[in-house]
Amino acid sequence: MSIKRYSRRRFNSLIASAPLWPLAAKALGAKSFAAPTRELLITKSGAVADDSTVNTKAIQAAIDQLAAKGGGTVVVPKGVFVSGALFFKPKVNLRLTEGAVLKCSTDLSNFPAQRTRIEGHFIHFTPAFINAAHCDGFQLTGDGTLDGDGMQVWEAFWAGRARDKGFTNTGLPRARLALIEGSKDIRIEGITFKDSQFWNCHLYNNDGVLVRNVHFQVPDDYRQAPSTDGIDIDSSRDVTVDGCVFSVTDDCIACKGSKGPRALEDRDSPPVERIRVRNCTFKRGGGVLTCGSEATIVRDVIAEDCRITGRVRIATLKLRPDTPQHYEDITFRNITSEGPASGIINMAPWSQYFDLQGMEPPKSIVRNLKILGIKGTFSSFGTIKPNPGQTEIRDVLLKDFDVTIQNDKLNTSGVTDLKCENVMVNGKPYSV
Numbered sequence: 001m002s003i004k005r006y007s008r009r010r011f012n013s014l015i016a017s018a019p020l021w022p023l024a025a026k027a028l029g030a031k032s033f034a035a036p037t038r039e040l041l042i043t044k045s046g047a048v049a050d051d052s053t054v055n056t057k058a059i060q061a062a063i064d065q066l067a068a069k070g071g072g073t074v075v076v077p078k079g080v081f082v083s084g085a086l087f088f089k090p091k092v093n094l095r096l097t098e099g100a101v102l103k104c105s106t107d108l109s110n111f112p113a114q115r116t117r118i119e120g121h122f123i124h125f126t127p128a129f130i131n132a133a134h135c136d137g138f139q140l141t142g143d144g145t146l147d148g149d150g151m152q153v154w155e156a157f158w159a160g161r162a163r164d165k166g167f168t169n170t171g172l173p174r175a176r177l178a179l180i181e182g183s184k185d186i187r188i189e190g191i192t193f194k195d196s197q198f199w200n201c202h203l204y205n206n207d208g209v210l211v212r213n214v215h216f217q218v219p220d221d222y223r224q225a226p227s228t229d230g231i232d233i234d235s236s237r238d239v240t241v242d243g244c245v246f247s248v249t250d251d252c253i254a255c256k257g258s259k260g261p262r263a264l265e266d267r268d269s270p271p272v273e274r275i276r277v278r279n280c281t282f283k284r285g286g287g288v289l290t291c292g293s294e295a296t297i298v299r300d301v302i303a304e305d306c307r308i309t310g311r312v313r314i315a316t317l318k319l320r321p322d323t324p325q326h327y328e329d330i331t332f333r334n335i336t337s338e339g340p341a342s343g344i345i346n347m348a349p350w351s352q353y354f355d356l357q358g359m360e361p362p363k364s365i366v367r368n369l370k371i372l373g374i375k376g377t378f379s380s381f382g383t384i385k386p387n388p389g390q391t392e393i394r395d396v397l398l399k400d401f402d403v404t405i406q407n408d409k410l411n412t413s414g415v416t417d418l419k420c421e422n423v424m425v426n427g428k429p430y431s432v
Contacts, residue, residue: 033137033185035091038072040065042081049079054105056084066092076100076144084110085175088132096144096191103147104129104197108173117181117204117234118170120259120269120294125170128179128202136184140191146177148196150218150225157226168353169227174198184208192217198227200248204234205270210242217247220284225249230285232256235269241277252285252312253277255301259294259323261359271297278305282312288335291327292318293350299328308337308376315371318350321387324362330369337376337403344374344403345382345410347393366393373400380407381425386414398423401430 043049045065046058059074063086066072071091078099084107088094096102105111111126118125129146132138153174160167174197180186181204192215193200200216203209216230228248233239234256246252258269272295282288289303295318308314315332319325347366364387386393394416401423408425410432412418423430 033091035071035073035093035137035139036069038066038069039075039095040072041075041077043077047081049077049081051080051082051103053082054084054107054110055081056086056105056110059083059086063088063092073139076102076142083129085112085127086130088130088135088138090135091137092135093139093141094130095139096142096146098143100142100144101147102129102144104149104175104177106149106152108175111173111175113173116179117202117268120257120263122268123170126173126175126198128176130178132178132180132183134182135180137186138180138183139187139189140178140180141187141189142191145192145194147194148175148177150174150195150197150228151222153197154222154225169198176200176202178202179204180209181205186210187212189213191215193230195219195225196228199229199232201230202232202234203236203239205268206236207238209236209239211240211244212242213244215245215247216252217245218249220247222249229254233272233275235272237270237273239275241275241280243279245281245283246285246312247283247310248285250286251290251316252282252288253303254290254292255298256292256294257296257298259296259320260355261322261324261357261362263296263323266296269296271299273300275301277303280306282306282308283310285312287313287316287346288332290316290318291330292316292320292325293352294320294323295325295327296323297326298330299326301330302333303331303335304333306335308335308341309339311340311342311379313342313344313346313382314374315345315347315369317345317347317366317369319348319364319366319387319391320350320354321361321390322354322356323364325364325366327366328368331372332374333370333372335374337378339377341376341378343380343382344378344405345371345384347384349385349387361387361390364391366391368395370397370399372397375402377404378406381405381410383411384413384415384418385411388414392416397421401425
């Protein structure tokens with residue numbers, strides 16, 4: 001059964017009346033993909049909680065056993081269970097009980113490289129720790145922890161970067177904690193993603209995802225755990241992130257897609273659409289929500305009713321000079337900074353890695369960006385600037401601010417129809 005087509009107004013009314021995605025999915029006619037209620041403890045298939053035994057075969061056997069019976073839930077009991085890459089099958093879920101830790105092996109031979117989606121393309125690279133492809137209705141739930149044990153991998157990354165400034169993010173094997181792809185009606189709830197070696201939760205080409213009451217964290221005293229994005233929403237639709245806590249050292253939530261001059265022709269990278277972020281807390285990270293670094297079409301995004309307690313920017317829109325990008329109908333509203341947050345907005349050229357492949361620089365559009373109801377303390381207002389001659393930026397609204405800003409100048413150029421309404425900065429009305 002396909003999801004019914006509704007107008008944007010009708011879809012938004014459904015979202016407003018049903019605050020969490022699964023309810024809205026039912027309203028849209030989404031199919032139920034519930035797994036059977038049977039459960040299987042991983043200790044029943046031989047897994048050992050000694051923080052050293054690599055339990056990949058035992059845990060995969062539990063997954064396969066349930067799949068052969070028509071589905072069910074693999075349960076991780078209290079204790080520390082080390083494993084390599086795990087591959088889930090349709091109608092098989094994962095639940096981590098209180099005190100359960102499912103921990104990544106740092107021997108990357110337990111993550112044999114394969115074709116996988118990363119940074120906007122498919123390449124031969126390390127799979128994730130938890131892999132669920134074409135698993136409609138997949139649930140990753142509980143009160144336990146997915147632990148990437150990332151410290152030695154981070155140190156190896158920085159050593160590689162010290163030797164070679166051109167060392168890329170995929171320059172050494174490292175595992176994301178979860179990759180869920182090509183699936184519908186997904187629920188991730190309650191668990192903690194800890195010390196991921198790479199991205200934490202990668203959602204690729206899914207329809208209907210709820211991420212609720214999940215913690216994403218790295219050590220507060222570690223300088224920079226590289227590429228530890230909290231949630232990467234890659235070419236996915238109808239995603240709700242509700243009540244989550246982010247303390248990472250890269251983007252907290254990133255909307256991603258493809259990259260390169262031919263990105264709009266990439267059929268593997270449909271638009272990111274209808275994203276809702278609400279009631280979340282941001283303690284550490286690059287930004288509440290980021291568009292890019294690899295992204296093409298991102299539209300109908302709302303981040304609202306959130307609080308910032310550390311140095312986290314509100315809005316980041318990365319403008320790649322080598323990629324045609326279309327960012328449209330993006331709203332940040334009712335966001336309060338309770339600590340020394342960084343900037344409010346950074347929309348600017350992003351050229352850390354890019355390749356025009358001998359082609360003319362592509363055109364991009366940013367349209368209908370709204371930042372509303374912002375309160376608290378910030379270090380800077382920020383920047384709104386295009387890639388010169390490439391980016392059309394129009395219809396930007398800043399409204400209902402009551403903020404204290406150390407550097408209160410908003411650096412702008414090349415913007416059409418930028419409006420400030422009831423913007424109070426350092427106790428005075430602000431205009432641009």
